[in-house]
Each structure stands twice: as structure tokens, then as C-alpha cells.
Amino acid sequence: MAATRVPHAEHKKTTLTESDPTCNQLPEPLRESVQALLAPGESLRAVFQPDLDDRLHFCEGLVVLTDRRLLSKEGPDAEVRSWPLHQVKRLQAHDRGGLGTLEALGSTERLHCWYLTVGRASAAGDMVDAFDRLAAGHGSAKPDQDDELTVPEGEKPTAPVNLRSLFRLFRFARAHSTALTIGLLLTLGSTAAGLVPPYLTWPLVDKVLEPFQDHVKQVHSSTGIKDTEARLRSIDQERVTGFRRVGFYLVAFAAAALLAWALGWVQGWVLAWVSERISADLRNTTYAHLQTLSLDYFGTKRTGDLVARISSDTDRICNFLSDTLVDFVADVLMIVGTAAVLISIDPILAAATLCTFPIIAWLTVHLRDRMTNGFLHGGRAWAEMTSLLADTIPGIRVVKAFAQEKREIERFRAANLRIIGANDRVNRVWTFFWPAVAFLTQIGLLVVWVVGAWEVFNSRVTVGVLVAFLAYIGRFYSRLEALSRMVTSTQKAAASSQRLFEILDRPPGVPEPAHPVRLEKIRGAIELRNASFRFGSRQVIDGVSLQVTPGEMIGLVGTTGAGKSTLVNLVCRFYDVSDGAVWVDGTDIRSFPIAEYRRHIGIVLQDPFLFWGTIAENIAYGKPSATRAEIVAAARAARAHEFILQLSDGYDSMVGERGHTLSGGERQRISIARALLIDPSILILDEATSSVDTQTEREIQEALDNLVRGRTTIAIAHRLSTLRKADRLVVLEHGRVIEVGQHADLLAAGGRYAQLYQAQMQLGQELGSPEPPRALPPPLPERDGGEA
């Protein structure tokens, strides 16, 4: 029997240090309660906190594994139960439908069962691992640093919506600090200029108009000047000097207004310019960061939501930065300046003016949080709607095929209803808010009139002062009102930037190495050393060890869910192994720069994705600098050249988002050309031919044979016939390698592979053909538009 059965390899936890006391790594409150449970000299191995009790009510429990015992405490007041380790044969974790269990099994019975929500499932898995290691005699079970000895994520209080995320935008503002400073100086200038005109009303009334009026009265009432002509002459004289002074004030008035306008204009332009750049930076940074995130992040996020975050949320922030922020600074300056001027003119009147200010401030603060939450809900509802679009538009064929248009319309309507609901709530708040502020400003005006009139009657101030005050107050209150209106857009922007930072704060899926190992050319020797990968609590790859020599073709065989795709994802470093390592050419792939490493890997997937662009661009996707000769050569080798020539624009033909104008086989061959062009040392074929009929498969197979030559290849296929060229077949089951060998040997061994092969043969015979059913073979690859 040439086929070898690979034993489940032993764990080697080299990263763990034996002496490290785990207790100190626990967060403060947990550490105390754990320490209270331990006997002297007993050392801690692992801690797990189930969050449900046996009635499935929420309850923080505690499971502690030490070198002697397994301890359990369900809830703060519950009694402690403990089992000596020799009683416990096994720990096992399960989760299903959001509910997880952790069971401790004795040799004859179940000792205990803990319940948990799925958020803690991976922590439960860690507990199981710790136990297994302990049982296997590898004493130290110190969890990895980032593992769940720290409090599970669900525990951390989510930060309340606040303006803190807005302040974080300063990171993006720093790059444009010069322009921002200029903008701010201009704001200051225009604000100062804006304060001049009302100030001029005071001397205008008190020094020009009133004296003139007094003079006229005086002339009329005086007995010294007899004849009317002399009187009129005196008044005229006064009028001329008065006019001259009025002229001076009015010119100054106009000049100040002009200056304020000009400065305001330049300032607006400068700040709009800056904010446009800041929001572009924000978009770029977010998108660039998004590209570094791991595949499972995209697996859990809805496309529409991400699109909404990068497009509409940055737009809101841009609006905030260009309009609101500038206005805010200007308004605050204006208010402070006005208040200063008012106080300098007359403190009592100033106090009367400012009396409504605290009420407005209180109202603003009070309603602010409610508004932000409302806007956050609104944003989420909006994202939900765009997600729906991003879902159903690509899937429109399925929608139509199942005649579900009505239901989709209903779903869309429901999503819109949620938007309405969320917005109604917040609208109710601000519609109350603005008129309330307007009302308060009216009250303020009233108070100023009352106090002002009283003061004029008591000759404490002149009419000129009162007029100047009223001129200022108009400005003051309109600013104040504008300021309160800004609360809305500020809170919107805060909610938006929070959604953006949610992306930005997420660490990249696979970290770049600290000390990268350069690689020029790789030979393609792949070695999996006891590689394991866990997805949540599920062990997808379990201690796989495999050596692939350069140029060898490995066929991965196994039932659906056996972990074949995950294994190649590990080789491509889409995920990092949770245990063990993947080595290429004698180096751990984690020490290569990611992009440089992937440049040596060619991938052909089951559903080839073509980007919006020409065919030439799509073929050259992995190497944009490729010459036309290279592109044509790759297309020829991939058997794509001739059908491309038949397209009306040849290599310059546009293919849509999902390449809808090409058939499945054609798209697949383009993707093979794409992989060929980068001349990879390692080639991954993930079900490359399973989505096409057998006739097309033959054509693709020829293309693939060209591709495979001289490269280390890992191919996954359900149809075992497609793997006939493989040097070795590796049979996976439940994440483990169970058989390795050549087709004939494996068949002779009569193991799992033989079973799979027999089953396929049988199926083929039942359908009257040695191979799986064949669609009507078209004479040429069909080009029927969209039949993909």
C-alpha cells in the first residue's frame, strides 16, 4: 500500500513560555475573582467566562482551568464547583444558531455543561485547546496574547456617540495646516470687519444726528437770533458739517462691509479647497485601509454598507468641514467679539442681552446626544437600503428567475420605511429645537428693549448706545441661531466620522512583517508544518503537514467543507494560520512582504471576476506594465486569443462588472491568461473548471495544462477526472489530511479516495456516460451574452 495515512500530528506550541504566570494578564476585576478560587500553589491555565446560565438567562459565569482542577462558578453568588483533573476526560465546545455550549465529560457521564452566546464561542474553543494541551502533558497553556484571556469583545462598552471622533479628523487636517491657518486668519479678519459697522451707528446717532436735532431745537427756541433767515442760515451751516460727518461714517461703514465681504469670500474659498482635499484624503485612507483588511471582514460586511461609508459619510464630513466648521469658528468669534464690545459699551445692557444665552446652551447640550443617536440610526438605515441595492442588482437574475420582484420591492420599501422612522425621530427633535431657539432670541430682544428703555429714561445711556446695541443684537442672535442649527450637521458629521473610524480602527487581517525578508524569485517549495486554522470555534484546518516540491502538482480532494479552499487561502496568506506555519522555499511566509509574496502566486477561481475595463486590461491586471506581446502570448496560451479576435473590438472590447458579455468558459480562459501573464511560481486552481460544461472544460483544460507546466500547483476539483495530471492527490476530511498518494495507489488502497471515485463513476454510469452529465456541446464556445 503506497498510500500513506498521515497521523494527526502533535501540537508544538513553541511560542509559549512555561513559567509565565497567566493570572497577571487578566483584567483587574476578573483577576481578583479568579485568584480567590485558586488554592495556594495552584497555577492557572485558562479562564473562560460563559455568559448564560443553565436556564439561558444572561449571567456572567467563570470557568477556570488550573494544573489540578477544573473550577466553575455560575454567577457572582453561586457556589463554586470543582472537579479534579483526572475526572475530566474531555472538554468539548459546540455552537449552533447563536447558542454555544461547553461540556466537561467524565469517563462515564457528563460532568457539567456551560452555556454561552456565540460571541464567546472562540474563547470556549481556546479553553478546550488549553485543556487538550494540559491533558497531552504540555504543561503551559498560556494563551496567545491576543486571545480571550482578556475580556471578550462583547463585554467592552461601546463608546457612546460623541464628538471625539470629530476631533480625530485633525489627523487628516494636519497635512493642510498652512491653508487652514490662512483660512482661520481670514475668518478672524472678516469677523472683525463685520463688527465695525454696528459700532459706527453709535457715534452716528450720538455725535451727529442727535446734536443736529438738538441744534435745530435750540435755534428754534432761542430768542437771541431774531430773523428767520439767520436761523435758517445757522441750521444750514450745521447741516453741512453734519453731512460731512455722516459721509465719513457711512463711507467707513461701507468700507468695513466691503472688507468683510471680500475677506469672507477668500476665506470661504480657501476653506472649501482644504475641506475638499481633507475629505479626499479621508476617502483614500479609508479605501486603502479597506484593501488591507482580511477576507473575512468582507465576508461579514455588506458591500452597500461599505460603499455608503466611503461615499456618503465622507461627503457629510466634507460638508461639515467646509461649511459648518468655518461658520462655527466665525460664529463663535463673532459672539465672543460682540459680547466683548457690548460689555465695553454698557455692562448692564450686555447682561440683559446675554440672559437667554445659558438657556440656549443648555438646550443645545441636552438635545445634542439625542440628535447624534438619531443621525447614527439614520445613517445605518441608509446603509441598509444601499446594501439592499448592492445585493439585489448583481443578483437580479436570481430575483427574476424566482419571480421575487414584488418581494424585493417590498423589502426595499421596508428599508425606506426604516429610514423614514429613524429620520422622523430626529426630525421631531430638531424641528422643536430651531423654533425654540428663534423664540428665545425674540425674548432676548424684548428684554434688551425693556432694559434699554428703562436706562434711557434714567439717562444712564444715550439713544445712540441703545441703537448700536440693537444693531449688534440682531447679529448676535442670528449668529446664535445659526450656531444651534450647526448642531445638526455637527452631529451628522460626528456620526459619519464614527462610522469611518470603525473601518480605520480595524487592524489589517494579515499583518505585514516587522522585518521583511526580500524575495526576488521563488522556486515554489511549499511546506505546511502542522498548520491549523480556526474560524470562530470551528477548527477548519487541523494540523495539516504537507511538503510540496517545486513544480509538483497537488490535487486536493475532499467533500464540501473539508477545508480545501481554506487550505489554499492559507497558502495564499489570505488568512494567517492560527497554529503551525506555512513555509515557502524554507521561509515562513509571514516574513515575506505580503504584496511581494502574492506576486508569485497565480490564482484561477471557480467564478472568474472580470473588472470593468477592456479585455487587455483584465489580462494585464496583475502586471499593468505588460506589453501587448505579453498579453497576446498569455491569451494564446490560455486558448483565448481566437475568441477575443472574434469580438468586435478585439482586445479593446469592454467587459462589464461581471463580464456579462462573455460566456463562462471565455471568462475563465481570460482569468487563466491573467494568471499566466504574471508567470507565477505557485499556482492555485480553485475549482477552475467546475462551473462550465465538459466541452468547455476540455478547452479550459488545455489552457490549464499550459499554465501548470513547470509551476508548483495546488488544484482543487470536485470532478476527480480533472486531477488526472496531478502528481499526488491529497484527501482532506474535516480539516485533516487522511490520504496522500497517486490516483492508482489510492484506488488500490480502497480508502476514502476510492469511495469518492467509485461514487462519481457510479453517478456517471447511471447517467449513461463515464463522466458527469454533459450539456449539449456547442461547436464553438457560445457567445450568448450573459449566460454565465
Next chain:
Amino acid sequence: MSDNAASLPIRLHHDVFGRLVVTLANGESHVGVAPVRAFPFSAADQWISLCDESGHEVLCLTDVAELDTRTRDQLAAELARREFVPIIQHIQRVVEGGVASQWFVTTDRGDTNFSLPSEDNIRRMGSDGALLIDSHGIRFRIISVPQLDAHSRRILRQYL
């Protein structure tokens, strides 16, 4: 099918049925071939493939400059007879009608009008060219948008 065949003398002629016949350097001849540009927009005069009636490539000319003048002229004439890509020189007006729009244009082949199904059917080509694909799949080219007259540019700006 080898690439260096292009530098070798090939001959083209039409047979009595009007079919194009290519005679390769080794004396082999193929009847009924059709010249096809592999990169009609990005490299029109390179990578011209001669395909037989069933679509198989007989010969690929990487650069027509390598041909002798007579053959090159023959090839150009043959391509001109097969290709119909009017070049838009002036846009008279565009009538919006619901989804599609009707374009009235002056091309190098005379005045015409065509219907453009959607905005996606206009795309930029190169730095300042544009390509319009009408509802029948006919391609209209604009070599350089900035070199069009002001009126045409104003219309185009709404679409590009």
C-alpha cells in the same frame, strides 16, 4: 502562426470569388481570410491577425511596417472595407427622449443620426478620445474631444 513570419514576405490577392487569399512565406496559401485588428483602438496598426473562415488565426502581423508597401496598402484597403467606425466631426444636437437619446452628428462619412441607449454607451478612449456605441452596436469615434468645435464640446460635456 509564428510571430517572425511577419518579417517574411507574404502575399495577398483576391480570388475569383472575391475572397482574400494569403500566401505565406512557405508557399502555403489560405483562402477566405479576414484581417482583424487585435487592438483596434489602442494599437490599430499593430497586431493585425489574419483569420480564416472558421475564426482560426492563420497569421499574426505584429507590425504592418514590416510588410512591403504593396501588401500594406492591400491590407489597409481590405481593413477599410471591413471596418465601419465613423468618426464624429461635429455634433449638431442631441434629443433626450426618456432613456435613450438621439444624436444628430456630422461624421467623416456624412451626416447621420443614431440612438444611444444609455450613458454607459459613451466611454472615454485614451487621453482625450471618446467612443459611442449606438443601439445597433455601431461604433462612432471621436478622435480628440478638445479639438471639436465649442458647440459639440458643450453637448458632450453633459455625457462625459
